[in-house]
Amino acid sequence: MNMATKTISITEEAYGRLLSEKEKDESFTNIILKLTGKKDLLRYIRSLKPDKDLANSIEEAMTETRKHKLRDVRL
Secondary structure: OOOOOOOOOOOHHHHHHHHHHOOOOOOHHHHHHHHHOOOOHHHHHHHOOOOHHHHHHHHHHHHHHHHOOOOOOOO
């Protein structure tokens, strides 16, 4: 099944940004669709490259949160 294609012109800067988002086996079409698609937080998070510093910060925050005892609130 062949899909219709269009040729577009973009600047070197725009090409570089697209290229930096592209995974090894991913097409530019998929990158453009991913970046311009419906804004879905979970989808966005899944699209991020692994970041050890961010993961460590989240884990540290979770550990600190668990140290504190929550109080009961009665309504």
